[in-house]
Amino acid sequence: LFSKPTPVYEEKEVPVLGTIVRVKVAGDKVSSNVLLNTAEQELYRIHNKFSPNVESSVVHKLNTDGRVEVDEEALFLFQAAYNYAVITGGAFDPTVRPLLKLWGFDDINSQKKVPTQEEINKALENVDYRFIKVDEKNREISLLKDGVEVDLGGIAKGYAIDLVIQKIKGIDPEATGFVDAGGDIGIIGPKFGELPWVIGIRDPFSQDALKSIDTIYLTSGAVVTSGDYERFFTEDGKKYHHIIDPEDGYPARNASSVTVIAEKAMIADVFSTALFVLGYDNPALDYFTDFGIQAFVISPAGESVQTKGFDYFREKM
Ligand code: ADP
Numbered sequence: 001l002f003s004k005p006t007p008v009y010e011e012k013e014v015p016v017l018g019t020i021v022r023v024k025v026a027g028d029k030v031s032s033n034v035l036l037n038t039a040e041q042e043l044y045r046i047h048n049k050f051s052p053n054v055e056s057s058v059v060h061k062l063n064t065d066g067r068v069e070v071d072e073e074a075l076f077l078f079q080a081a082y083n084y085a086v087i088t089g090g091a092f093d094p095t096v097r098p099l100l101k102l103w104g105f106d107d108i109n110s111q112k113k114v115p116t117q118e119e120i121n122k123a124l125e126n127v128d129y130r131f132i133k134v135d136e137k138n139r140e141i142s143l144l145k146d147g148v149e150v151d152l153g154g155i156a157k158g159y160a161i162d163l164v165i166q167k168i169k170g171i172d173p174e175a176t177g178f179v180d181a182g183g184d185i186g187i188i189g190p191k192f193g194e195l196p197w198v199i200g201i202r203d204p205f206s207q208d209a210l211k212s213i214d215t216i217y218l219t220s221g222a223v224v225t226s227g228d229y230e231r232f233f234t235e236d237g238k239k240y241h242h243i244i245d246p247e248d249g250y251p252a253r254n255a256s257s258v259t260v261i262a263e264k265a266m267i268a269d270v271f272s273t274a275l276f277v278l279g280y281d282n283p284a285l286d287y288f289t290d291f292g293i294q295a296f297v298i299s300p301a302g303e304s305v306q307t308k309g310f311d312y313f314r315e316k317m
Pocket of ligand 1: 152183
C-alpha cells in the first residue's frame, strides 16, 4: 500500500487591507505555490475593489460621488454590511469613516490625534448606517446625506479570508492550511489533513504580542480577535484604539479584547467589532449565538464573559 506523502506547507505574506495577510497552505492536487498565487491575486483584487483609500475602488467612488453602480459581489458586501448594522443595532456601522478620519484611523499614513468634542459632534451628524441606501433592483448604492462616508474595514478582511479559502478549495478541495489577516484567521483545512490548528488568544494586558491567555483549537471555520492593542496611539498617557463607538464617537471603552468563532470569517469579523462596541456588560451576548457565533469578551478590568458554546473550542479533539 502506498501512503500519502506528508503535505508540504508553503507561506506567503501579502500587505493588503491595512494589515499583512499570511497564507499558509499545502496543496493536495496542485503545488502549494499555485494556491498561494491564487490567494495573493484575490487579496489584491479585494483590496483594490473595496479599500476607501484606493481611488479606483467602489467605496472611494461612493464616497466621492454619493452613489455607485455595483456588481453582484459588491452588492453582496454592501448588503451584508447594512444588514449587520441593523442586527447589531448600529454597534457595527459602516459609516464610521468621518470619525476614523478625525482620529487618524482611516489610513496607515494618517496623523493620529485626539479630536475636539466639537469635531466629534460634527462628524457624528454624518454617522448612521441608515444614510446608506442599497437599491438591489438597480444595483446601486447611494448615500442619502452630504458628508456621509463608508468604510468596510470591519467586514472586508473577513470577506477576503472566506473568498481566498473558497478559491483555494475550488482548485484543490483537499488543500489544508489557514489564512491569517492580523489576528483574523480562517481555516483552509486541518493541519496535515487531520490535526487542529492551535490558536493562541493574545493577552490584551501584555506588551508581549506572543503572550496568550487562552488557546483554541480549530479544524475548520474562523476565529477573529479584536483587541485594543492592535491599532492605537497614546496621548497624555491615555490609549486610543481603532474601534469607534458610533454612539459617542470615541474609541469603545467597554472591552479590551473580543474573540469570535464562526463558520465564516466575515461573520466573525463583524461580530468582533460589534461586540467590542457593545462591551463586556452586554446582556444581549447570548442572543448573538443565533447568528452562528461563539464569543469570549474580556473587560478593561480583566474580567471575562463568554457564550455558552465557547468552551467547546478550548478542547483539543
Ligand atoms: P482588527 O482586526 O484590526 O481589530 P476589526 O475587524 O476589529 O479590525 O475592525 C476594525 C476596523 O473596522 C477599523 O479599522 C475600521 O476600519 C472599522 N471600524 C471601526 N469601528 C467600527 C464600527 N463601530 N463599525 C464598523 N466598522 C468599524
